[in-house]
Amino acid sequence: MVAEAPTYPYRPTVSFELMPPRRPDAAPRFWETARRLVAARPDFVSVTYGAGGGDRDTARDVVSRLLAGTPVLPIAHLTCVGASRENVSEVVDEFLEAGVRSFLALRGDPPQDQPDWRPPAGGVHSAVELVHLLREVEARRCAADPAAAVRGAARPLTIAVATFPDGNVQAGTTRTQEVHRLLEKQQAGASFAITQFFYEADSYTDFVAEARTAGVTIPILAGLLPTTEPRRLRRVEELTGVQAPQHLLDALDARPDPEAQYAYGTAYGTELAQRVLDAGAPGLHVYTFNKYRPALDLLEGVHLGGRTTTPDDAAPDVRDLAGRPWVPSIPTPAPAVP
Numbered sequence: 001m002v003a004e005a006p007t008y009p010y011r012p013t014v015s016f017e018l019m020p021p022r023r024p025d026a027a028p029r030f031w032e033t034a035r036r037l038v039a040a041r042p043d044f045v046s047v048t049y050g051a052g053g054g055d056r057d058t059a060r061d062v063v064s065r066l067l068a069g070t071p072v073l074p075i076a077h078l079t080c081v082g083a084s085r086e087n088v089s090e091v092v093d094e095f096l097e098a099g100v101r102s103f104l105a106l107r108g109d110p111p112q113d114q115p116d117w118r119p120p121a122g123g124v125h126s127a128v129e130l131v132h133l134l135r136e137v138e139a140r141r142c143a144a145d146p147a148a149a150v151r152g153a154a155r156p157l158t159i160a161v162a163t164f165p166d167g168n169v170q171a172g173t174t175r176t177q178e179v180h181r182l183l184e185k186q187q188a189g190a191s192f193a194i195t196q197f198f199y200e201a202d203s204y205t206d207f208v209a210e211a212r213t214a215g216v217t218i219p220i221l222a223g224l225l226p227t228t229e230p231r232r233l234r235r236v237e238e239l240t241g242v243q244a245p246q247h248l249l250d251a252l253d254a255r256p257d258p259e260a261q262y263a264y265g266t267a268y269g270t271e272l273a274q275r276v277l278d279a280g281a282p283g284l285h286v287y288t289f290n291k292y293r294p295a296l297d298l299l300e301g302v303h304l305g306g307r308t309t310t311p312d313d314a315a316p317d318v319r320d321l322a323g324r325p326w327v328p329s330i331p332t333p334a335p336a337v338p
């Protein structure tokens, strides 16, 4: 655990990933998590998007509500694999129409239960193609509507991309191939990158060093997974191929007391976060899996906010997050007194 407050030469960014609730009955809990994370005043919150687009409406609704009801900048994930060009263009158009200006452009994973699956001909096959398509749809809207052109000039699109410090296990790519892929994403117009999570600081620092040598100049934000639950670490390995170190799993398994396990995992995550910040990471992006406590405790460990600095009831700007019929059980917070 970090003992003394480090002094950063700059204020690192803090951001969180949220996953839209899968069912209406999960919504109240989701919005409570969002409320507590927004209260920590992150630089942005990113909202995931299912590869098949099955949660298209929920994802757009969550992003729109964050945009309209909170002071936080939402970034909408977009995936393209398996969808037609028309379909992806339509989704982009809907997000732009809702006022969203920040995106994380992703390819998305193929369906896991279909080993022989092949992307459809004429689709959008990669994040690079999606970055181009986002700009094309925006250009089309601006050409058709002079007011949209002014608004677009005043608030240009921000397009982030994913990158994989240890290679993308599922795609079978190496670190060096992902460095070249990131360079292509930058050339296509990506503004910054967020890494897949990793367990050793060297994964991040070596990747960034190789990327800089190759000509990547955009910021590369360190993606971190709170390491408090061994079950979660095993599950994400199934989903992403990123393996947790055996010594970490053993140490967590050796602590049957949940609080002792939590404390060990938080200390591990905090040390990792501190190392990448010390090495010059511009900020931390926390994969929350819709749990606020591990994310905020991780940030508290590196003195970038957290539960102590942001008490549970400190959400003065969060209004109307749950003000729609499908999340009726959350009382709407009273408006802040000016």
Ligand SMILES: Cc1cc2nc3c(=O)[nH]c(=O)nc-3n(C[C@H](O)[C@H](O)[C@H](O)COP(=O)(O)OP(=O)(O)OC[C@H]3O[C@@H](n4cnc5c(N)ncnc54)[C@H](O)[C@@H]3O)c2cc1C
Pocket: 047, 048, 049, 050, 051, 052, 077, 078, 079, 105, 106, 107, 108, 109, 110, 125, 126, 127, 128, 161, 162, 163, 168, 170, 171, 172, 181, 194, 195, 196, 197, 223
């Ligand atoms: C920060 C971050 C956020 C993410 N958010 C989401 C999300 O919201 N929704 C979601 O569905 N996924 C999400 N993912 C997962 C991501 O979509 C997959 O890891 C995807 O496989 C790679 O995405 P990319 O944009 O880097 O792909 P690209 O860089 O476009 O992939 C390049 C090439 O690699 C190959 N390739 C890539 N992935 C695969 C694969 N899985 N299998 C076979 N070949 C492959 C293809 O040849 C492809 O053309 C996220 C990942 C990260 C790091």
